[in-house]
Amino acid sequence: MAEIIRMPRLSDTMEEGNIVGWLKKVGEAVAPGDILAEVETDKATMELESFETGTLLHIGVQEGPVPVDSVIAIIGEKGENIEEILANIKDEPVAAAEEKVEEKTPAPVAAPAPVAAPPAAKAAAPAPIPTMTSGDGRIKASPLAKKMASEANINIGQVQGSGEGGRIVKRDIEAFIASGGQTAPSNGAMIAQAIENDFEYGDMPVSQMRKTIARRLSESKFGAPHFYLTMEISMDAAMAARKQMNEGEDQRISYNDMIVKASAAALRKYPNVNCSWLEDKITYHKEINVGVAVAVPDGLLVPVVKNADLKTLSTIWHEIRDLAGKAKNKKLGLDEMQGNTFTISNLGMFDIDEFTAIINPPDACILAVGSIVEKPVVRDGQIVVGNTMKVTLSCDHRAIDGATGAKFLQTLKEYMENPMKLLR
Numbered sequence: 001m002a003e004i005i006r007m008p009r010l011s012d013t014m015e016e017g018n019i020v021g022w023l024k025k026v027g028e029a030v031a032p033g034d035i036l037a038e039v040e041t042d043k044a045t046m047e048l049e050s051f052e053t054g055t056l057l058h059i060g061v062q063e064g065p066v067p068v069d070s071v072i073a074i075i076g077e078k079g080e081n082i083e084e085i086l087a088n089i090k091d092e093p094v095a096a097a098e099e100k101v102e103e104k105t106p107a108p109v110a111a112p113a114p115v116a117a118p119p120a121a122k123a124a125a126p127a128p129i130p131t132m133t134s135g136d137g138r139i140k141a142s143p144l145a146k147k148m149a150s151e152a153n154i155n156i157g158q159v160q161g162s163g164e165g166g167r168i169v170k171r172d173i174e175a176f177i178a179s180g181g182q183t184a185p186s187n188g189a190m191i192a193q194a195i196e197n198d199f200e201y202g203d204m205p206v207s208q209m210r211k212t213i214a215r216r217l218s219e220s221k222f223g224a225p226h227f228y229l230t231m232e233i234s235m236d237a238a239m240a241a242r243k244q245m246n247e248g249e250d251q252r253i254s255y256n257d258m259i260v261k262a263s264a265a266a267l268r269k270y271p272n273v274n275c276s277w278l279e280d281k282i283t284y285h286k287e288i289n290v291g292v293a294v295a296v297p298d299g300l301l302v303p304v305v306k307n308a309d310l311k312t313l314s315t316i317w318h319e320i321r322d323l324a325g326k327a328k329n330k331k332l333g334l335d336e337m338q339g340n341t342f343t344i345s346n347l348g349m350f351d352i353d354e355f356t357a358i359i360n361p362p363d364a365c366i367l368a369v370g371s372i373v374e375k376p377v378v379r380d381g382q383i384v385v386g387n388t389m390k391v392t393l394s395c396d397h398r399a400i401d402g403a404t405g406a407k408f409l410q411t412l413k414e415y416m417e418n419p420m421k422l423l424r
Contacts, residue, residue, distance in 0.1 A: 002076030021144030044330040141168035148173040209298040225397040241419040262415035264308035276362040277399040291340030294327040301327040354390040364399040
């Protein structure tokens, strides 16, 4: 009996998945645990695993966006007739998605053997889209294309991309291999490589991650009544403590690690800040799970340090380092991105003195952290040189009042100015 494979919900906020490429072809045998395809969600690129045994009889969408629960494949016995199944699902939402993908990106076809064409024919043929690079100089290619190029020992920079914006996709690698790797880059591609660090102008497709960021933060900004509290913290003691903690150690405790620990300790003292507004109720969380915003090429990911108040600074350092690495490689697991009860966004490393952040649902607060600034300060009636840092707490006024947020910041300030308390 044939089994219908639908686009799974691979994250709590996912509404559609973008099929990057298939690792199985129609007619190939499939077993439980086999990877069928790579799917880009709003948070990461993930592998779509098979739970069925049989033969891949049908692929609904070769590449592109597909709504959650839409049909993407059929697995059954070899030679099984699936015409009736296809007829029954033709009116489902996937049909519209498939038509859109087919209009935009033709399905891959077997590349013909290279044939010497006369000059006139070459001139008349449409020029391939030049391979494009991202703003940081990386060549744009799907994860599947990169994997295929690596396995075939191909310099992916020599491959011309035919995907959106010149992105290299599976069929480009297949065509390159079929042509014996003799395809020379066009003038446009050579120019793009020569100025690969230049910004990409023009229209670019919106990634699943960016779509979700836009939707969720718009809902937060315009749905939750934000108010902001800013406080300046003396960082002299924290700087001295950090220097002492890092002496002779391989691990380098960062100020961000200290802020995560101090925030978690302050949340334990003020549990009414560690909450979520859920329209008809407010949930006060017993666990303190701190989300740490990490910048990635497509936007932001927020890996979560679970039970941060119960962990040492060195443990927090290890976790954040590991989670940030996974985030930048889009390898975070779902459990590593869920369950946040409070979020920290730190732009201090970019010399940003202070800023306000949009609350990251379902949290009721987010802490925006600025840079450490050396400046004149008044101590005991004397002007001396000191180091200060500004933090701004964005609060959802439906769940938290100004006095509550202010007391939380006062406690955070106390921990940061007396960092030995974080070691208890």
